[in-house]
Every structure is written in structure tokens, then in C-alpha cells.
Amino acid sequence: MTANANLFAALRAAFPADLDATAVETDDELRYSWRDLDRASAMLANLLDSLDLPAGSRIAVQVDKSVEAMLLYLAVLRAGHVFLPLNTAYQSAEIEYFVRNAEPAVVVCSPKNFGWVSKIAFQAGTRNVFTLGDDRTGSLLDRAAVQSDVHQAVQRQADDLAAILYTSGTTGRSKGAMLTHGNLLSNAQVLKDYWGWTEGDVLVHALPIFHVHGLFVAIHGALLNGSRILWHARFDPKRVIADLPRATVFMGVPTLYVRMLAEAALTKEQCASMRLFIAGSAPLLPETFNAWRERTGHTILERYGMSETIMLTSNPYRTKDGERRPGTVGFPLPGVGLRVCNDQDREVAQGEIGGIQVKGPNVFKGYWRMPEKTAEEFTKDGWFKTGDVGKIDDRGYVHIVGRSKDLIISGGYNVYPAEIEGYINEMPGVAESALVGVPHPDFGEVGVAVVVPKAGAQVQADAVVAALKSRLANFKIPKKCFVVPELPRNTMGKVQKNLLREQHRDLFR
Structure with missing residues (x-):
């Protein structure tokens, strides 16, 4: 009989010899x-x-x-x-x-x-x-x-x-x-090596478990390494920070890092035993990246994946492989092919923006009972079209610019929301922003900016638009700007741009 390729068999084989050792410790003891x-x-x-x-x-x-x-x-x-x-x-x-x-x-x-x-x-x-x-x-x-x-x-x-x-x-x-x-299994094994999982590692698990990040990346990582899990039924920044001295690895979405930064208990001393902080599922703002390093002495490792592929890229864990760079998702993981292509599935030049396509043992089998949709999403030569738009810089780091469905085509010009959001997020008093496209009678589509101010700060919508006019081409400038207390998010912390589009779709009609 051939070896059993059941994922459980591989996870079970990685259990430590001492089966009576603690595998999971919950937040209710x-x-x-x-x-x-x-x-x-x-x-x-x-x-x-x-x-x-x-x-x-x-x-x-x-x-x-x-x-x-x-x-x-x-x-x-x-x-x-x-x-x-x-x-x-x-x-x-x-x-x-x-x-x-x-x-x-x-x-x-x-x-x-x-x-x-x-x-x-x-x-x-x-x-x-x-x-x-x-x-x-x-x-x-x-x-x-x-x-x-x-x-x-x-x-x-x-x-x-x-x-x-x-x-x-x-x-x-x-x-x-x-x-x-x-x-x-292939993805879990690659991550075990790439992220340096080692004997004695302890994971703080504070993510949901109905999603790739919490269910596969976190749980498979700990089990495949025989590592103890400090289990949090729900995320509470104070309780997670209290657990850090007993742990070495934490995985979170950017929102969790922002909430922990708001706690005075987050210090270098509290993070002294930690080996690795990993972020994903939504873009990590450079401001959060820098604030975390300043407060804790640790540099967050940002990575990129999706439901169809599990993890695709990662900033380096080991210094010899490069630095962790804010605003990027690092390099393609070992065994993962990644290319940036135009609409004809031809690779674009380095630094140019296009659709991200991937190939590898981690790429899914297709969509359940949707053979036509599956065929649409793969190129003739077998690459999966992720639907993400990005570029690869001169050092090989992958940058995600946005989702293809978020692309705004205004007067025939392509507008990439992540570019404009990057400029807005650097403005004084701005915590975060989102740019969405809405129908327009003249241009077909125009951008609408939705901006969240930092606590206690005053941000004027007109001032945001005026500041952008001095820095960007006119076709990229949002036609309207709104200042709001918060952006709508799903449970994994991703901004729900579809709700913003729906909310503002009749602005110019």
C-alpha cells in the first residue's frame, strides 16, 4: 500500500513523543x-x-x-x-x-x-x-x-x-x-521551514477558525511542529498581550495589531520571548508596521495568500534572505511560481502593474461544481489568475496594488485605489482610507474617497482632495471625499468596498 497522503496522518506523526504534554491551553484555563x-x-x-x-x-x-x-x-x-x-x-x-x-x-x-x-x-x-x-x-x-x-x-x-x-x-x-x-500539507511544510518553526515554539491563537489564516496557517503550523497553542476563543488585546511572555509566535490581521498598539501594556519587555509576529488577510499600513517595531522591537512579517491557494508569498524570516519591507508581501514562497501579466496573459516588465498569476502545489483544484468558472480563472498554460493586481520591484518584492474588481477605469484611464489610498494615509490626522469607483455620466466611473481620522484629529474632506491635486494626475483625483468614524469590515478585517460602492453609487446620477 502506498503511504497515506491524508493530511491528518502527517499532523498526527508530528505529535511529540510525550503525549501527556500540554498541546492546547485555553483562555479559560x-x-x-x-x-x-x-x-x-x-x-x-x-x-x-x-x-x-x-x-x-x-x-x-x-x-x-x-x-x-x-x-x-x-x-x-x-x-x-x-x-x-x-x-x-x-x-x-x-x-x-x-x-x-x-x-x-x-x-x-x-x-x-x-x-x-x-x-x-x-x-x-x-x-x-x-x-x-x-x-x-x-x-x-x-x-x-x-x-x-x-x-x-x-x-x-x-x-x-x-x-x-x-x-x-x-x-x-x-x-x-x-x-x-x-x-x-505542501503549504504547511513550506511555511514550517520558511518561518523557522523550531522546537519549543508556542503559538498564541486569537484568530477565527473558519478561514485560511486561523484554520490552516496557524493550526497546521503549530500541529506540524508539535507546538503548544495558547487558545483565545476571541481576541481581547489585554489578554493576548498578557500571554506574550509565554509564547514565541503570533499571527494576526492588521486590526489586531492596531488594537494591541492602543494598550499601554504592550512593551519591549512584554514581547521579549517572542520570535515572530505575522500579519495577513488585509493590507498592513506602513504606519502600523513602524509603530509596532518602535514599541516592541519586533518587525512584523507580512505575507500574502488567498482561499484558493493558502500562502503564496512572504517577507523573509531569516536576515540572510533579506529585510522585511513595509508595504510589500515579500517574495514568492519556495515552490510557488508568481508572475505579473497583462490582459493577454503576457508578463509585463519589472515594476509594471498587472494581474498576479500563480502556480504551484498549493493551488486549489477548482471551484465546486463550477467547471466553467474554474476554466475562466486559469490560463491556457495552467496559471491561476488571482484577481489581485500588483507589481514586482527591482529587488523581487511583490507589491499588491488592489483587486482587479476594485480597479477604477475613469475616462479610459486605469486608477489603482491602493496608490491613492497610500497618499491619503500619509496625510496628517488620517488613520486610514478607502477609494472606490462609482458610476459617472461623463467619465464612466470616478473615485470616491472615504477617510477615517485618527482619534482626536480633525480631517477636512476638501483639504484631502486639494492635497492630492498637488501630487497626482487629475484623472486619479477623487471627485468626492467623505470623512467617517470607521470603515465597514468583514470578520477578517478586510474593508468591504462593495458596501462603500453600494452606499455611494447614486452620487452622480
Whole structure:
């Protein structure tokens, strides 16, 4: 028999020899040993086996963050099924779409949502609906409690599906990105080496686990290294900072870093044991990058990835590989091909802006039940079109300029929002900004700037536009500017530009 390519088998093989050592320690003082992780995931896998599900069934999960939710993920891999994590913010219309589209054999939801979720699931033909609370309650654990705590991981090939992640669906219906055991394991192994994971590392985990960042990058990183996890059910800057002296690695979205910088307890002394701070899922402002280095003595490592590919690029961890540069996402990871192309899929010259295309063992298998969409997103020579717009500078660092769908074409000229936002963010009193395109009768589309001032600062919309006029070509200047208390964000901290576009779409009509 060939070696088992089941991702769980690789994670389990990396458990330390001492299975009674602490694997996970929660913010409410619960401790789980490596033996607990092995036994509990076996019991959950045996429960799934007992349901006589078709091979490779989808298991849809919308629950609050808990160690048990992570164990369910491991159990789904172990039993050879396909994990389908769903954002806890999704409401009934969204859940109905996902359930009808993915046709899961099992749905697991929070106890408080069982009434409406089970109704949707049963009507769509799902036969098994369980509950799982963040306090170790629910029918899932009750049913698993009587199962054996021994389980042999199901044989899987590297190309077999391990997970489906639905994209945020800011343009049209969400698409289910199909990730294989090979996609996930290859990326985890590359990151283990590239980010210098070492014996004794301890991870502070304060991210959601329905997303690539928290579920795959963070959890796979710690488990593949046999590292202890300090588990935070939700992000509280004070509690995370209090845990830093016991940890070495932290992963967060930029918003988390901004919130920690607002705490007086964040000092160089508090971060003395830390080895690495990693940021991703949304752009990190150079101001945050510099403020963090000044306060803590640590330089944040920014990286870039997406649901369809897991991680693609990273600023260097080791000094010999280069410096960590603000405003960039570093170099393509080992084994990842990355090129910047024009609309004809031809590479542009160095420093020129174009669409980012990638290739490698981490790139997904395609979109669930969308063969035409999958074909559209790959070039004839097999490169995946990420939808991100960027450039590669003369030192090989990748810069993300924006999403292709955020590109503004005004009077026939291309306007890249990230460029204009960069200038606005440097202005006195500005905390952050977003530029979106809205319909215009003369130009087809024009930019509208939405600006958030720093606490206590006064920012005038007219002054922002006037300052830009002295620095940029006229076609790049926003036709309107609004000053607001905050920008709309999703749960991963990304600015929801689709909401801003919708809000201002009738400005010039």
C-alpha cells in the first residue's frame, strides 16, 4: 500500500513523543494534552464512520470557536471526508445557499441556531444535523462520547479533497474553493521551514477558525511542529498581550495589531520571548508596521495568500534572505511560481502593474461544481489568475496594488485605489482610507474617497482632495471625499468596498 497522503496522518506523526504534554491551553484555563487531541478526534471520526456516509462527504460546520471545533476538523480529515467551515456571521439566506450548493451529509451548528439551521438542512436533504457549543456542550459531543477512542486514518491520495472554502462573494454568488490534502500539507511544510518553526515554539491563537489564516496557517503550523497553542476563543488585546511572555509566535490581521498598539501594556519587555509576529488577510499600513517595531522591537512579517491557494508569498524570516519591507508581501514562497501579466496573459516588465498569476502545489483544484468558472480563472498554460493586481520591484518584492474588481477605469484611464489610498494615509490626522469607483455620466466611473481620522484629529474632506491635486494626475483625483468614524469590515478585517460602492453609487446620477 502506498503511504497515506491524508493530511491528518502527517499532523498526527508530528505529535511529540510525550503525549501527556500540554498541546492546547485555553483562555479559560482548560488544558488538552496531545493524547486528548488524538483520542477526541478519534471518537469524533468514529461517530462520522457510524453514520455510513458516502466517501468524501461534505461536513458543513458553523459554530463558535472552540478547541472541540478544531478537533472536529481533525476528525473530518481523519475520517476521509471534506471539511466545510462557514463564517459565524452568515445568516439564513447565506446558509441556505451553501447547504444547497455543497449538499453536505452532515451539518454542525451552534445550539442557539439549531432551530433555523436544521430546518434549512433537512429541507435541502441533509440527514444529520448536530450541535456544538463553545462550552463543550451539544449533541455532537454527546453522540461521540460512546465511540471508541482508537481510529485508523482513512487512506487518502494527495489529490483527494480535504476542504471546501467559500469565498466572500463580493461579486455574485460565493464560490467553493476545493483544497486537497496535498495543497494543505505542501503549504504547511513550506511555511514550517520558511518561518523557522523550531522546537519549543508556542503559538498564541486569537484568530477565527473558519478561514485560511486561523484554520490552516496557524493550526497546521503549530500541529506540524508539535507546538503548544495558547487558545483565545476571541481576541481581547489585554489578554493576548498578557500571554506574550509565554509564547514565541503570533499571527494576526492588521486590526489586531492596531488594537494591541492602543494598550499601554504592550512593551519591549512584554514581547521579549517572542520570535515572530505575522500579519495577513488585509493590507498592513506602513504606519502600523513602524509603530509596532518602535514599541516592541519586533518587525512584523507580512505575507500574502488567498482561499484558493493558502500562502503564496512572504517577507523573509531569516536576515540572510533579506529585510522585511513595509508595504510589500515579500517574495514568492519556495515552490510557488508568481508572475505579473497583462490582459493577454503576457508578463509585463519589472515594476509594471498587472494581474498576479500563480502556480504551484498549493493551488486549489477548482471551484465546486463550477467547471466553467474554474476554466475562466486559469490560463491556457495552467496559471491561476488571482484577481489581485500588483507589481514586482527591482529587488523581487511583490507589491499588491488592489483587486482587479476594485480597479477604477475613469475616462479610459486605469486608477489603482491602493496608490491613492497610500497618499491619503500619509496625510496628517488620517488613520486610514478607502477609494472606490462609482458610476459617472461623463467619465464612466470616478473615485470616491472615504477617510477615517485618527482619534482626536480633525480631517477636512476638501483639504484631502486639494492635497492630492498637488501630487497626482487629475484623472486619479477623487471627485468626492467623505470623512467617517470607521470603515465597514468583514470578520477578517478586510474593508468591504462593495458596501462603500453600494452606499455611494447614486452620487452622480
